[in-house]
Amino acid sequence: MDIFERLQNNRGPLGQYSQVGQGYFFFPKLEGEISNRMTFRGKDMLVWSVNNYLGLANHPEVRETDANAAAEYGLSLPMGARIMSGNSSYHEQLESELSAFVGKEDTVLLNYGYQGCASAIDALLDRNDVAVYDSESHACIIDGVRMHHGKRFVFKHNDIDSLKVQLERATRMVEKTNGGILVITEGVFGMAGDQGLIKEIVELKKQYNFRLFVDDAHGIGTMGATGAGTGEAQGVQDGIDVYFGTFAKSFATIGAFISSEENVIEYLRYNTRSQVFAKSLPMPLVVGALKRLEMIRDQPEHRNNLWKVVDALQSGLRANGFNLGRTNSPVTPVFLEGGPYEAANIILDLRENYKIFCSMVIYPVVPKDTIMLRLIPTGAHTIEDVEYTIETFKVVKQKLADGKYAKDKIVPA
Numbered sequence: 001m002d003i004f005e006r007l008q009n010n011r012g013p014l015g016q017y018s019q020v021g022q023g024y025f026f027f028p029k030l031e032g033e034i035s036n037r038m039t040f041r042g043k044d045m046l047v048w049s050v051n052n053y054l055g056l057a058n059h060p061e062v063r064e065t066d067a068n069a070a071a072e073y074g075l076s077l078p079m080g081a082r083i084m085s086g087n088s089s090y091h092e093q094l095e096s097e098l099s100a101f102v103g104k105e106d107t108v109l110l111n112y113g114y115q116g117c118a119s120a121i122d123a124l125l126d127r128n129d130v131a132v133y134d135s136e137s138h139a140c141i142i143d144g145v146r147m148h149h150g151k152r153f154v155f156k157h158n159d160i161d162s163l164k165v166q167l168e169r170a171t172r173m174v175e176k177t178n179g180g181i182l183v184i185t186e187g188v189f190g191m192a193g194d195q196g197l198i199k200e201i202v203e204l205k206k207q208y209n210f211r212l213f214v215d216d217a218h219g220i221g222t223m224g225a226t227g228a229g230t231g232e233a234q235g236v237q238d239g240i241d242v243y244f245g246t247f248a249k250s251f252a253t254i255g256a257f258i259s260s261e262e263n264v265i266e267y268l269r270y271n272t273r274s275q276v277f278a279k280s281l282p283m284p285l286v287v288g289a290l291k292r293l294e295m296i297r298d299q300p301e302h303r304n305n306l307w308k309v310v311d312a313l314q315s316g317l318r319a320n321g322f323n324l325g326r327t328n329s330p331v332t333p334v335f336l337e338g339g340p341y342e343a344a345n346i347i348l349d350l351r352e353n354y355k356i357f358c359s360m361v362i363y364p365v366v367p368k369d370t371i372m373l374r375l376i377p378t379g380a381h382t383i384e385d386v387e388y389t390i391e392t393f394k395v396v397k398q399k400l401a402d403g404k405y406a407k408d409k410i411v412p413a
């Protein structure tokens with residue numbers, strides 16, 4: 001079989017829909033400045049699908065810092081991997097400020113969250129170790145444990161009994177191999193918005209010998225009294241042995257970091273292959289991240305704005321009978337009953353007739369005949385946005401119940 005021929009015939013789980021969805025459901029272009037309102041196919045939309053949690057993306061202070069840093073340093077500096085020729089005082093300053101912010105001894109920057117997370121998991125483990133990870137983990141965790149040469153055991157999502165079973169298995173295994181156990185989970189699960197049971201997992205350290213790795217991509221900046229993340233929110237930041245955060249969400253830029261004990265970070269600096277063998281983050285991104293960190297740290301109003309919108313949206317939707325599942329974070333899933341045609345028609349109706357842009361999630365990510373509309377509230381939204389959205393969702397729910405979104409009734413665009 002020719003590889004290209006096979007690709008032609010099997011487009012993959014999402015690619016199979018490219019003919020019907022490209023440019024609309026997949027790869028849509030949201031244009032204009034990042035904010036609560038953006039342009040989609042020439043139409044002004046109320047946008048609920050951008051992870052600009054704190055509204056920093058377009059904040060004038062952020063824009064000014066980014067522009068000045070780009071003018072001063074250009075986008076090339078520094079060249080090369082950090083280990084060779086790509087280090088700078090700004091990179092080191094950002095690492096030390098992040099360490100202080102999340103309460104860990106040391107930090108290493110990563111160029112991209114996804115690659116860095118997967119690569120760090122790979123670096124932390126050797127073939128004698130066992131990775132024990134949550135079944136709903138993000139792809140960067142899944143791919144990290146796929147690279148691992150030793151055993152990997154998965155536990156049912158946020159199920160402590162299931163985790164215990166896997167820890168028993170892992171413990172028996174490492175007694176033979178003389179390896180260690182790394183439990184991996186998330187601070188906030190980005191799809192359904194439920195927090196990982198970090199506190200309960202940390203508690204298990206009394207019974208089992210393991211280290212805990214937490215991907216807090218959605219928690220950094222949004223969760224906890226100071227925005228230091230889900231560990232802070234649950235009062236167990238110290239129990240997290242390896243803390244991962246990305247700049248791709250509340251920081252509204254690109255890049256990521258891992259914080260831990262000095263000894264571990266020093267090891268990761270020399271052994272995380274995605275960093276050792278890749279060019280370091282350009283200076284404007286580092287200077288820009290420093291500015292964002294300063295704002296997250298010193299301007300709590302951004303987090304307060306976010307939570308005002310989150311509380312209004314979630315309590316308003318719940319009061320109107322919507323099922324938001326288990327969210328206890330800003331991520332706001334709205335569960336409805338229906339198949340893929342209904343889901344597509346709802347999205348069409350929301351975008352074309354109500355000018356609301358949100359994402360949808362269907363089977364296999366959620367069970368068959370479940371539609372998840374996923375709303376990401378941000379500090380840039382207003383209470384009017386929330387009220388309009390709740391009113392619209394009430395209408396949409398009624399139309400769904402009345403069969404208006406059935407397969408043969410495509411909503412006119």
Ligand SMILES: Cc1ncc(COP(=O)(O)O)c(C=O)c1O
Pocket residue numbers: 112113114115117138140186190215217218246247248254255256
């Ligand atoms: C839970 C989680 N981990 C990791 C990542 C990857 O981060 P990045 O976008 O910085 O590559 C994401 C999404 O972006 C995420 O949602």
